[in-house]
Amino acid sequence: MSIPADAVMIEGAAEKAKSTGRVLWVDDDPNLAAGFARRLKRYNIQIMHAFDGMQGYWMALNQKPDVIVTDLKMPKWPGNDLVECLSLNRELAGIPTIVVSGHAGAAEKKRLEAMGVVAVLEKPVGLEDLLVELRKFLSL
Amino acid sequence: MAPEQLLYPRTADTSSSEPDGSDVHTELLSVKKELRGALERENWLRRTIDTANDAFVSTTVMGEVLEWNSKAEQLFGWSRAEVIGKHLSETIFPPSVSDNGAGGLQHLIQVRSEGKRVETKARTLDGDEISVEVSISPMREGSSFVLNAFIHDITSRKQLQAQLTHAQKLESVGQLSAGIAHEINTPTQYVGDNTRFLEESFEEILGVLNCFNELLQAVEGQGDVAAVVAKVKKVSEAADLEYLKKEIQDSIKQSLEGVSRVASIVRAMKEFSHPGSATKTPTDINKNIKNTITVATNEWKYVAKMVTEMDDEMPLIPCLPGDLNQVILNLIVNSAHAIAEALGKNPTEKGTITISTALRDNFAEIRVQDTGAGIPESIRRRIFDPFFTTKGVGVGSGQGLAIARSVIVDKHAGTIDVNSVEGQGTTFLVRLPLEEQSALANEKHDRKKKDSK
Numbered sequence A: 001m002s003i004p005a006d007a008v009m010i011e012g013a014a015e016k017a018k019s020t021g022r023v024l025w026v027d028d029d030p031n032l033a034a035g036f037a038r039r040l041k042r043y044n045i046q047i048m049h050a051f052d053g054m055q056g057y058w059m060a061l062n063q064k065p066d067v068i069v070t071d072l073k074m075p076k077w078p079g080n081d082l083v084e085c086l087s088l089n090r091e092l093a094g095i096p097t098i099v100v101s102g103h104a105g106a107a108e109k110k111r112l113e114a115m116g117v118v119a120v121l122e123k124p125v126g127l128e129d130l131l132v133e134l135r136k137f138l139s140l
Numbered sequence B: 001m002a003p004e005q006l007l008y009p010r011t012a013d014t015s016s017s018e019p020d021g022s023d024v025h026t027e028l029l030s031v032k033k034e035l036r037g038a039l040e041r042e043n044w045l046r047r048t049i050d051t052a053n054d055a056f057v058s059t060t061v062m063g064e065v066l067e068w069n070s071k072a073e074q075l076f077g078w079s080r081a082e083v084i085g086k087h088l089s090e091t092i093f094p095p096s097v098s099d100n101g102a103g104g105l106q107h108l109i110q111v112r113s114e115g116k117r118v119e120t121k122a123r124t125l126d127g128d129e130i131s132v133e134v135s136i137s138p139m140r141e142g143s144s145f146v147l148n149a150f151i152h153d154i155t156s157r158k159q160l161q162a163q164l165t166h167a168q169k170l171e172s173v174g175q176l177s178a179g180i181a182h183e184i185n186t187p188t189q190y191v192g193d194n195t196r197f198l199e200e201s202f203e204e205i206l207g208v209l210n211c212f213n214e215l216l217q218a219v220e221g222q223g224d225v226a227a228v229v230a231k232v233k234k235v236s237e238a239a240d241l242e243y244l245k246k247e248i249q250d251s252i253k254q255s256l257e258g259v260s261r262v263a264s265i266v267r268a269m270k271e272f273s274h275p276g277s278a279t280k281t282p283t284d285i286n287k288n289i290k291n292t293i294t295v296a297t298n299e300w301k302y303v304a305k306m307v308t309e310m311d312d313e314m315p316l317i318p319c320l321p322g323d324l325n326q327v328i329l330n331l332i333v334n335s336a337h338a339i340a341e342a343l344g345k346n347p348t349e350k351g352t353i354t355i356s357t358a359l360r361d362n363f364a365e366i367r368v369q370d371t372g373a374g375i376p377e378s379i380r381r382r383i384f385d386p387f388f389t390t391k392g393v394g395v396g397s398g399q400g401l402a403i404a405r406s407v408i409v410d411k412h413a414g415t416i417d418v419n420s421v422e423g424q425g426t427t428f429l430v431r432l433p434l435e436e437q438s439a440l441a442n443e444k445h446d447r448k449k450k451d452s453k
């Protein structure tokens, strides 16, 4: 499988030195990740974007991000499958994973947390709420 | 005297009749008895017919009423005396009744194979149209025929059916709304983020502009030009104007996309749930189909690519737009389910749903084609039955196609057919008559076509 051109880092390579965190964002809407990328850049967070769970898993393996943020309902692997696969892979199991989705009901939230997801946030999420979670794992 | 004795008094008498008993007397007795028997029988039959739960109407082949029971009096409003000798087209089956060709029973019997139950509309004395089910049988009478029909009032059943359609519509709107919320949440999220980004960027750009202002003043002789130039350079660099230029353009473009996406979803939803007409209206079916696709986006987009091939020449089609939307929605959801089933739990690619419209032979054709699992031959006959489903609880209740059939065939005099290859996919073909026509007229049309082949 190959990565589409716009799935690679949104930020230029020059930003790398300044980056305080590399976040893999998995969502089937490219505009959504682009919006977050613009805002998080002000906190020196660098966003990588994957369009579905399977690509997200592949990029997690190759890029070893500091944090993974994922949606639930996506084509190919949905978020659930991604979370499950991440938790089963010894190399990736340690990467904190946050779910940002409009689909998580209370039961689903519990189940995800039991699988090791560190936070489940409702879409649309305020940047502050997201930063609260990210600060736990990144030095901003 | 007990009835048996009245009818059969002779059995006992014969043996005991006197040897000189007059033949005339015996004959008179038997004639009287026969007459009496006939009268009794007539009376008995009359009562049987009058206590029947359905209206009974008997006519000549020309449609002239010969018999009319009390239920018919109740149901249609004409008394027996009023109606006997009148033509059906002057009473319950006038040519103006929407679902009926001229000619009443005779016409019904020619069009439909005899003995079948036929759903149609009839008129009452008050001028109301009621839905009825008619079962007709011809009876030989000398060199001609008499047509006997039992007519059953199905108005309340029809109303129940309409309510069911409505209930399913509400249910699907409920289901859809979760998907729509998600479809709207995503653009809302990034339009908000982009606007914040623009706000922050504007601050930075203002900072740069202020520096340029200082520069202008310096050049006009009020300051240290070299120092201000250095400042301009530093501030511009910090603001990363190249980056801002690109990202501001992108974020405006994407925000506009998001806003128009939300607008189109809201518009489609509004048109989907309030199609504006409870009676048949000339409808742009291409537009209705596109709206329904939009409203249902969340149902298909994770498993399928949507391809539309609309006939741009499609005229306005007389139909019930809300009901048609429901049919399209049911077909799309079925296709999405069938594709999900074919893809399995960990799909590596998407399937395709192709929706096309075309004009053919006085019909508007709508095809909904999918690359799903297909329908096994063994169940193909049953898929239109109410409550027939192969899906789990909470996924399907088996109403989708039953409603589709009722809407297309009963309400629009159209047809719905399926073509499926297991493992490859399924195509549903809906045909709607271009002109508002009665079901009967269509069938006649079909027959003619078949006959001429």
Ligand SMILES: Nc1ncnc2c1ncn2[C@@H]1O[C@H](COP(=O)(O)OP(=O)(O)OP(=O)(O)O)[C@@H](O)[C@H]1O
Pocket (backbone or CB within 6 Å): B330, B334, B335, B338, B370, B372, B373, B374, B375, B383, B384, B388, B389, B390, B391, B395, B396, B397, B398, B399, B400, B401, B402, B426
């Ligand atoms: N496009 C299709 N591909 C494969 N099978 C189909 C398709 N459409 C319908 N079927 C089969 O026909 C059955 C009946 O369909 P129908 O739409 O009436 O009910 P349902 O989808 O099971 O439930 P509901 O529509 O009430 O949610 C389905 O359960 C499925 O087995």
Ligand SMILES: [Mg+2]
Pocket (backbone or CB within 6 Å): B330, B333, B334, B396, B399, B400, B401
């Ligand atoms: Mg269905």
